[in-house]
Amino acid sequence: MSAFQLPLASFGGAIExxxxxQSSNVTGGEKVGGFDQVVELxxxxxxxxxxxxxxxxxxxxxxxxxxxHKGKGELLLVGLANAGRAIPELALIALVAAVIGVGLxxxxxxxxxxxxxxxxxxxxxxxxxxxxxxxxxxxxxxxSELEIIRKVELPLALPTLMGGVRLAMIAIVATATIAPLAGxxxxxxxxxxxxxxxxxxxxxxxxxxxxxxxxxxxALALLQRRLTSDGLKLKTS
Amino acid sequence: MGDVALLAAAGEVGGxxxxxxxSDSLPCQAQPDHLxxxxxxQENIDRYGTPTLQxxxxxxxxxxxxFAVAFALALLAHRNRWLRPPLLAGTGVxxxxxxxxxxxLLLPITGRGRDTAIxxxxxxxxxxxxxxxxxGLANVxxxxxxxxxxxxxSERQVLWRxELPLAVPEIVAGLRIASLxxxxxxxxxVFIAREGLGTQIYGQGNLTFPTSIIIAAAIVIAxxxxxxxILLSVQRLLTPWRRARPA
Numbered sequence: 001m002s003a004f005q006l007p008l009a010s011f012g013g014a015i016e017x018x019x020x021x022q023s024s025n026v027t028g029g030e031k032v033g034g035f036d037q038v039v040e041l042x043x044x045x046x047x048x049x050x051x052x053x054x055x056x057x058x059x060x061x062x063x064x065x066x067x068x069h070k071g072k073g074e075l076l077l078v079g080l081a082n083a084g085r086a087i088p089e090l091a092l093i094a095l096v097a098a099v100i101g102v103g104l105x106x107x108x109x110x111x112x113x114x115x116x117x118x119x120x121x122x123x124x125x126x127x128x129x130x131x132x133x134x135x136x137x138x139x140x141x142x143x144s145e146l147e148i149i150r151k152v153e154l155p156l157a158l159p160t161l162m163g164g165v166r167l168a169m170i171a172i173v174a175t176a177t178i179a180p181l182a183g184x185x186x187x188x189x190x191x192x193x194x195x196x197x198x199x200x201x202x203x204x205x206x207x208x209x210x211x212x213x214x215x216x217x218x219a220l221a222l223l224q225r226r227l228t229s230d231g232l233k234l235k236t237s
Numbered sequence: 238m239g240d241v242a243l244l245a246a247a248g249e250v251g252g253x254x255x256x257x258x259x260s261d262s263l264p265c266q267a268q269p270d271h272l273x274x275x276x277x278x279q280e281n282i283d284r285y286g287t288p289t290l291q292x293x294x295x296x297x298x299x300x301x302x303x304f305a306v307a308f309a310l311a312l313l314a315h316r317n318r319w320l321r322p323p324l325l326a327g328t329g330v331x332x333x334x335x336x337x338x339x340x341x342l343l344l345p346i347t348g349r350g351r352d353t354a355i356x357x358x359x360x361x362x363x364x365x366x367x368x369x370x371x372x373g374l375a376n377v378x379x380x381x382x383x384x385x386x387x388x389x390x391s392e393r394q395v396l397w398r399x400e401l402p403l404a405v406p407e408i409v410a411g412l413r414i415a416s417l418x419x420x421x422x423x424x425x426x427v428f429i430a431r432e433g434l435g436t437q438i439y440g441q442g443n444l445t446f447p448t449s450i451i452i453a454a455a456i457v458i459a460x461x462x463x464x465x466x467i468l469l470s471v472q473r474l475l476t477p478w479r480r481a482r483p484a
Binding site for chain 2: 007010011082083085086087088089090091092094095097098099170173174175177178181188191192199202203205206207209210213214217
């Protein structure tokens with residue numbers, strides 16, 4: 001019985017930490033945690049995540065669509081995807097902080113690096129999967145190459161592409177947890193500073209980060225449904 | 238004075254180094270904006286042995302458990318169609334939870350240490366391996382299965398002799414993706430277990446010492462690529478028919 005009581009008590013303390021400020025051993029009487037600080041840090045982690053995701057999209061989406069349209073660079077992309085997966089996130093953030101510098105301006109590109117490979121490869125694969133006959137038909141109707149990419153290949157590649165965006169988001173939001181190592185506040189503060197926030201704060205941080213990641217994933221799944229053309233939904237379901 | 242000889246001598250005693258104020262004669266690691274100190278790396282490379290071994294063990298065990306569970310789930314879902322949506326969603330949730338958060342969610346239950354790290358990393362591999370195994374099984378041509386049944390094979394024989402061997406490329410592809418990312422994510426294990434190559438990145442002043450971060454990252458990437466190459470050879474060995482008929 002006590003084996004179950006202990007975890008339950010820990011989770012209870014964490015929930016309390018999320019909603020009401022708690023006293024801390026090291027802040028000299030100043031309270032830590034509570035709903036206001038939770039909202040503030042959640043928004044900060046959301047901000048750096050979305051900034052990095054946007055930057056990754058700006059870099060990877062046009063390049064992926066272009067390479068997919070031309071059918072070039074497959075080997076390069078496979079290599080890049082593998083290399084991207086093997087990058088140790090902790091080392092990347094620590095190295096950027098130690099060598100280039102700290103702050104949002106330095107952290108955002110570092111996080112974007114993690115999101116570029118999945119978006120790039122999925123955009124490429126999505127475009128390559130489009131039936132050649134469809135593209136020929138579009139060309140026969142007099143569409144320019146740019147129109148073919150925008151009006152035919154992009155909509156048809158969208159489900160695959162969004163899969164890549166979701167992978168990118170998962171990698172970025174997970175690594176934004178250690179943003180405090182690069183001088184940017186995030187919910188990771190609760191986890192990395194146990195001396196300030198206590199074990200309740202650490203667990204609260206873990207719960208909040210997990211919820212944030214799941215909420216973002218849910219939001220992107222909804223967005224994917226909204227963006228996917230109705231014709232494609234009929235085919236897949 | 239012979240500066241070179243002095244530096245070499247100071248290297249032996251370590252701490253005395255930092256009393257030297259003249260920045261030209263400071264050793265590399267005491268200079269404010271150094272990137273990589275080859276001399277330090279050469280002298281201290283042994284300290285990476287134990288963390289490398291720990292890192293490898295954590296990753297290998299995680300992959301082993303992850304594969305065992307994901308493979309079993311895939312076989313169950315292969316027989317029972319209704320299990321597919323909940324298993325896909327369930328493994329998806331596990332994949333979405335950031336590993337650092339996952340470590341500390343388990344902390345009240347499994348405590349600090351290697352076990353917690355392995356549970357989280359194994360959970361993280363489930364979706365990739367499960368999904369690839371399902372894709373591999375779905376890609377097996379119906380004609381092959383029909384022919385096998387026509388030869389009098391039972392359903393169990395069809396699964397183990399026809400479907401699974403033909404699904405090997407996808408299954409190994411899943412394992413390769415899982416091993417690459419697990420190798421990288423295992424650096425986070427330092428937060429919960431104080432083990433692995435993450436210890437050489439985070440903690441003991443390493444965060445401000447790029448040389449150590451670079452060495453640790455290089456070992457992680459090298460191990461990831463080595464395991465990837467091994468898995469690729471395993472796939473080649475398991476699918477001899479693919480070599481006979483180039484795709």
